[in-house]
Amino acid sequence: MPLTIQHDDLLPGRNFIGGQWREAQEGRRFDVTDPATDAVFATVPDSGALDAAAALEAAHAAFASWRAVPAKQRAQILRRWNDLVLAHQDDLGRLISREQGKPLAEGRGEVAYASSYVDWFAGEATRANGDVIPAPVPGRRMFALKEPVGVVAAITPWNFPAAMIARKIAPALAAGCTVVCKPAEDTPLTSLALVRLAEMAGVPSGVLNIVTASRQRAAEVVDVWLDDPRVRKISFTGSTPVGKHLARRSADTLKKLSLELGGNAPFIVFDDADLDAAVDGLMVAKFRNGGQTCVCPNRVFVHSAVHDTFVDKLAARVSALKVGPASDEASQVGPMINARAVEKIERHVNDAVERGAQVVVGGQRLASMGSNYFAPTLLVGVDSSMACSMEETFGPVAPVTRFDDAADVIRAANGTPFGLAAYFYTRDVRRVWRLADALECGLVGINEGALAAEAAPFGGVKESGYGREGSVHGLDEYVHLKYLCQGQV
Numbered sequence: 001m002p003l004t005i006q007h008d009d010l011l012p013g014r015n016f017i018g019g020q021w022r023e024a025q026e027g028r029r030f031d032v033t034d035p036a037t038d039a040v041f042a043t044v045p046d047s048g049a050l051d052a053a054a055a056l057e058a059a060h061a062a063f064a065s066w067r068a069v070p071a072k073q074r075a076q077i078l079r080r081w082n083d084l085v086l087a088h089q090d091d092l093g094r095l096i097s098r099e100q101g102k103p104l105a106e107g108r109g110e111v112a113y114a115s116s117y118v119d120w121f122a123g124e125a126t127r128a129n130g131d132v133i134p135a136p137v138p139g140r141r142m143f144a145l146k147e148p149v150g151v152v153a154a155i156t157p158w159n160f161p162a163a164m165i166a167r168k169i170a171p172a173l174a175a176g177c178t179v180v181c182k183p184a185e186d187t188p189l190t191s192l193a194l195v196r197l198a199e200m201a202g203v204p205s206g207v208l209n210i211v212t213a214s215r216q217r218a219a220e221v222v223d224v225w226l227d228d229p230r231v232r233k234i235s236f237t238g239s240t241p242v243g244k245h246l247a248r249r250s251a252d253t254l255k256k257l258s259l260e261l262g263g264n265a266p267f268i269v270f271d272d273a274d275l276d277a278a279v280d281g282l283m284v285a286k287f288r289n290g291g292q293t294c295v296c297p298n299r300v301f302v303h304s305a306v307h308d309t310f311v312d313k314l315a316a317r318v319s320a321l322k323v324g325p326a327s328d329e330a331s332q333v334g335p336m337i338n339a340r341a342v343e344k345i346e347r348h349v350n351d352a353v354e355r356g357a358q359v360v361v362g363g364q365r366l367a368s369m370g371s372n373y374f375a376p377t378l379l380v381g382v383d384s385s386m387a388c389s390m391e392e393t394f395g396p397v398a399p400v401t402r403f404d405d406a407a408d409v410i411r412a413a414n415g416t417p418f419g420l421a422a423y424f425y426t427r428d429v430r431r432v433w434r435l436a437d438a439l440e441c442g443l444v445g446i447n448e449g450a451l452a453a454e455a456a457p458f459g460g461v462k463e464s465g466y467g468r469e470g471s472v473h474g475l476d477e478y479v480h481l482k483y484l485c486q487g488q489v
């Protein structure tokens with residue numbers, strides 16, 4: 001099935017600054033490729049410092065009027081945006097699959113997921129209540145108000161090109177902030193399409209601005225925003241090294257930060273687990289988006305008593321996965337995003353094998369399909385010395401480690417600098433609470449492999465970052481509290 005878009009106006013192909021679609025000021029453009037074939041199928045502006053500065057000017061100029069728009073009206077605009085997103089679900093799903101490579105059902109699913117955040121924050125906009133505080137002394141009235149922080153810079157990754165940007169822009173606009181954003185260079189088209197729909201929904205000029213840039217020029221764009229005191233908040237999803245760079249560089253102007261960074265999720269199967277449910281949960285959590293998800297299990301720990309049975313069941317499921325381009329509706333695992341991604345996966349598998357792991361399924365590139373395909377892979381005999389245990393593989397590789405002792409496996413699960421998601425399967429209710437307490441992470445799947453939801457707080461601890469997206473806490477990332485104290489009452 002061709003991944004063509006029915007509505008060409010979803011492909012503006014330019015930056016959106018101050019309510020106008022514009023080329024980069026230096027006139028440069030860069031290629032967008034289809035990871036299934038490596039064919040170039042679009043180009044977008046390769047922006048630089050001038051474009052970043054123009055976007056910031058526009059966002060700064062629009063802030064005073066946007067924050068004054070009543071919350072109910074901001075919510076109505078967000079709802080109109082959401083309606084348009086849903087009305088274009090097929091096109092947006094095809095666009096995501098085309099530029100990112102995920103199977104079509106997942107592309108469409110991501111649109112619904114992105115929409116759920118827009119809908120959620122439309123509601124939250126009208127509930128940004130403050131506090132009336134009982135005064136500790138006579139003659140005073142005390143209040144805490146929530147105010148929008150100001151201009152927000154949103155910087156997003158390629159693995160969820162719609163959802164990651166939606167869950168930053170929606171709360172920012174709901175809170176009364178204005179936005180400058182730079183999407184990932186591999187997947188700029190979906191973000192441009194979402195901004196086009198926001199324009200159609202009536203988001204006023206300057207309130208939402210987007211500039212695209214190649215990998216080589218990403219830092220030039222973002223540095224303008226990092227160094228300018230008018231940007232009051234950075235919301236970033238991406239790798240831990242880039243997140244640390246943003247935190248260091250925004251220190252001089254003390255910006256508020258949300259950093260959703262890399263993970264290295266453990267997935268633990270105890271000897272009393274429902275093994276079929278655990279296999280189902282692992283398949284969903286591990287192979288969604290070809291394993292290119294920050295909450296994907298990266299280390300699978302299985303109790304010795306059930307190890308062989310679990311591995312047999314898992315091997316049958318992994319071997320049955322159908323790999324192919326998104327244009328084939330039967331595909332369950334698509335291409336990886338680019339050559340760098342495949343090289344990393346290959347390096348991890350080779351390193352594991354050299355250090356004594358065994359390949360049960362897969363283990364190599366699928367070069368006959370294209371340069372970005374890697375076979376769904378199951379490894380056993382994995383230990384903590386291997387690169388695949390210490391770094392996020394971000395690919396369709398399930399590395400299994402055997403364990404015997406619960407205390408040891410908790411130590412191992414916590415034994416990395418990261419702390420985003422963790423999963424475990426057990427029927428023992430006391431163990432459920434022990435592990436839920438002991439695991440050092442922001443999200444825990446208990447007999448469950450699919451965690452994320454707009455109503456839940458999403459985010460990490462340790463070097464997986466800080467800040468939460470979604471939930472009743474998500475709006476707080478975009479406001480500050482102002483305390484008012486009235487005397488002589």
Ligand SMILES: NC(=O)c1ccc[n+]([C@@H]2O[C@H](COP(=O)([O-])OP(=O)(O)OC[C@H]3O[C@@H](n4cnc5c(N)ncnc54)[C@H](O)[C@@H]3O)[C@@H](O)[C@H]2O)c1
Pocket residue numbers: 155156157158159160182183184185215218219222223237238239240242243245259260261262263293294295392394420460464
């Ligand atoms: N915690 C989460 O919610 C979450 C979600 C998705 C992805 N991730 C993580 O993101 C990583 C994969 O995404 P990626 O490869 O796109 O990450 P990345 O950090 O390389 O890129 C993310 C964004 O940062 C920009 N960027 C890159 N270098 C920059 C620089 N020097 N200055 C400013 N901006 C820069 C990129 O252009 C892109 O827009 C994985 O580690 C994954 O776990 C985390």
Ligand SMILES: N[C@@H](CC=O)C(=O)O
Pocket residue numbers: 159160163292293294295452458
């Ligand atoms: N998969 C995460 C995003 C990180 O990759 C989510 O489900 O929100």
